[in-house]
Amino acid sequence: MALVVQKYGGTSVGTIEKIRNVARRVARTYDEGNDVVVIVSAMSGETNKLVALAEEMCEFPSEREYDVLVSTGEQVTIALLSMCLQDMGYKAKSYLGHQIPIITDSASSRARILEIGEENIREDLKNGTIVVVAGFQGVDAQGNITTLGRGGSDTSAVAVAAGLKADVCEIYTDVDGIYTTDPRIVPNASKLEKISYEEMLEMASLGAKVLQIRSVEFADKYNVVIHVRSSFNDNPGTLVMKEDADMETVLVSGVTCNKDEAKISVRGIPDKPGIAAGIFVPLSEANITVDMIIQNVSLDGFTDITFTVPKGDLKKAMKIVEGVLEDIGAKGVECDDKVAKISIIGVGMRSHSGVASKMFTTLSQEGINIQMISTSEIKVSCIIEDKYTELAVRVLHDAFELGSDD
Amino acid sequence: MALVVQKYGGTSVGTIEKIRNVARRVARTYDEGNDVVVIVSAMSGETNKLVALAEEMCEFPSEREYDVLVSTGEQVTIALLSMCLQDMGYKAKSYLGHQIPIITDSASSRARILEIGEENIREDLKNGTIVVVAGFQGVDAQGNITTLGRGGSDTSAVAVAAGLKADVCEIYTDVDGIYTTDPRIVPNASKLEKISYEEMLEMASLGAKVLQIRSVEFADKYNVVIHVRSSFNDNPGTLVMKEDADMETVLVSGVTCNKDEAKISVRGIPDKPGIAAGIFVPLSEANITVDMIIQNVSLDGFTDITFTVPKGDLKKAMKIVEGVLEDIGAKGVECDDKVAKISIIGVGMRSHSGVASKMFTTLSQEGINIQMISTSEIKVSCIIEDKYTELAVRVLHDAFELGSDD
Secondary structure, eight states: OOEEEEEEOGGGGSSHHHHHHHHHHHHHHHHTTOEEEEEEOOOTTHHHHHHHHHHHHOSSOOHHHHHHHHTHHHHHHHHHHHHHHHHTTOOEEEEOGGGTTEEEOSOTTSOOEEEEOOHHHHHHHHTTOEEEEESSEEEOTTSOEEEOOTTHHHHHHHHHHHHHTOSEEEEEESSSSOBSSOTTTOTTOOBOSEEEHHHHHHHHHTTOTTSOHHHHHHHHHHTOOEEEEETTSOOOOEEEESOOHHHHTOSOOEEEEEOOEEEEEEEEEEOOTTHHHHHHHHHHHTTOOOOOEEEOOOBTTEEEEEEEEEGGGHHHHHHHHHHHHHHHTOOEEEEEOOEEEEEEEOGGGGGOSSHHHHHHHHHHHTTOOOOEEEEETTEEEEEEEGGGHHHHHHHHHHHTTOOOOO | OOEEEEEEOGGGGSSHHHHHHHHHHHHHHHHTTOEEEEEEOOOTTHHHHHHHHHHHHOSSOOHHHHHHHHTHHHHHHHHHHHHHHHHTTOOEEEEOGGGTTEEEOSOTTSOOEEEEOOHHHHHHHHTTOEEEEETTEEEOTTSOEEEOOTTHHHHHHHHHHHHHTOSEEEEEESSSSOBSSOTTTOTTOOBOSEEEHHHHHHHHHTTOTTSOHHHHHHHHHHTOOEEEEETTSOOOOEEEESOOHHHHTOSOOEEEEEOOEEEEEEEEEEOOTTHHHHHHHHHHHTTOOOOOEEEOOOBTTEEEEEEEEEGGGHHHHHHHHHHHHHHHTOOEEEEEOOEEEEEEEOGGGGGOSSHHHHHHHHHHHTTOOOOEEEEETTEEEEEEEGGGHHHHHHHHHHHTTOOOOO
16 A cells, blocks of 8 residues: 555646546545545636736735735635545545645745645545645745745645655646657657656756646655656656666757747956856846856957846846946847757766767757857757757757657 | 724625725725724625536535635635735735634534634734735634635624624625615615614514624624625615614514515324424424424314425425324325515514504505414514515505605
8 A cells, every 4th residue: 555646737627527537536546545645736727817816906916915816726626626536435635735734934926845744634544535735835834825836736746745755746737748858849759757856857947847846856855756647548657756777878868948038148348357246146136037157258358248037037137237237347238039948958968978069060960050058967058049949859859869769 | 093894795896996996995994093804705706606616516515625615715805905905005914714713613614603813913903904804714623614604704794893892893785784675676765774683683584685694693792883884885874783762763674575485384283292393303303494383273183384494495395294294193285485474673563562463454455365474572574475575565664654755
């Protein structure tokens, strides 16, 4: 008998009929002799409806009240799923964040889980009850409702699995698992049997939207095995787990692309200490996340700095940079939002050389110009003109032989 | 400076624009120098939508989970109203039932309030915060969410007013106050300036749907003055309060009608002890509320018993009575759902005779046959054929001179 944590996303619980399907799957897992804890998201579309209400009410809604509002979405789902399970003859009980409790810090809308109470759930499991938990929400030390950010239900699931030392945390979604790349771009993309936490983190942060990044960090920290699989079939999905020897034999596990960033170049900056801080401190104070940063070699005492920011923050970032141009003595600034970031990821890179150069060669053979490069131990990313995005993904996927045969 | 509790019903908060109007009224009360606690219902239609989801899920939804589901309606409203007040520059904070806490018993969907925590609210009021409370919901001693039944937000408001010893509890609704009768039946029905708790209880239970009965009982018990008024204008409404000398000078305060009951007659019962129990114990065990009961004088050792039940329970009640007919030796049972109950209510009746006979005379002058009569200290009710309902209300309203001159 195992303790299984299952998480079902918004599309898996989008209608009453779909919730019934989820209940049947949960019941089957229970009938196989397992203890089952289910974490659910809001019915698809519900969170957007609630956000729209807040936006209709005012431009900058109170963050505390925003969390009170949007956390109702998951509350509806846990009640409906628990009703359904009871109607099928099972013992079931719903839990809100504060009833477990899932204690978080007080950062509304982006709270971090600090602690999971396991006592209440354990007691229910002991008497054969299926426990149904509202994802996405928690409660801070003062009793305020908090939410964990978009995709936060993944993190709820992993945190509950970690807290209960569950045998597996199954994340059910509308895809079959983690693929070598986006199958809409490369039809013969293949499903990965397993992937390391580190690789998954790079995949997630680079645009593969299957798992919330924080959930993977959490799983890594507490060594929770995540099984990403589809709620619409019984195919095995992808295991996200500790790196093992098999994984290192693969040079590249996946190719990702991200069109959500824009490039800003500050030109003709006097090459002296403190210039970078003069640009990036005000950006960080405005909560703008800077991703890649490249500083060119100084010529004649002047240098250029190029960096990327989320497209949604481009206007705000440009205004800030324009405001500091005079202070840092720069000659000008320009931006480009017609860029894409293409990345290859794989823990095998650590022990093999030549992976990056193969990427550059492959792109250049197609006449694709590389505007910026950044690398980590297990990743190489290039900024290219966005019209080449799909082409770049396809040729890299081929070059590293990631496609499936069928 | 006074402590004012205001409650706004579903129609008053039915849209974002209406919530803004509520916020303006709340702010005005605050600006006049008062401490303000606001209780709100779900946006109109929302509770019905949630109930429909439960009904779509299963025929007999779990009561615990039903409460988890439907309590989300009020949660949405408190968040939106608090956002709006903050956006207008006021300090505001929302409270769910468990955050106050509003402690109830564990009777899901019809919980009774046991205790109100006042500490958290007091602290907020002290620092100038407008407190926004979710109506309709509470929490039991085990931390389960409970709800107070339809109209429960009225009771939440009165309970909070009682707990905080508020100066007044204003119940905002879509009518101007309590009328002598339904203005849709009698256009010159007049608004009552004040009405005693007892009269209001009779009015509420007899079909005037302005206030939940329990809220009036609560107000009576803790001597909370309720001011029923419209959220769409500034007209003074009706004060529901302790009986005073003025009220006793009025013979009849109101005329009500109720078409929600049906009549059951059990014929030819041997007149011996235990027969009534044989009928009414099984009905009560089936949670069927019996209202009026009349037992005719026994003839030749046989008697008839006639009583009324809610129309919705008629089928169930008939089945139960048919099941006991043999046991009690009755000859037969028949029912009639084409009946209406017409009542006149007034604390003045206590000290004046002739009120009931005036009612009977008035009805008979119009050729309306009285099928059953029941009386209390401050009320006379008659069951009549339902096609005469409006006629009966009009002639009684005239006979007791309740109409306004304008």
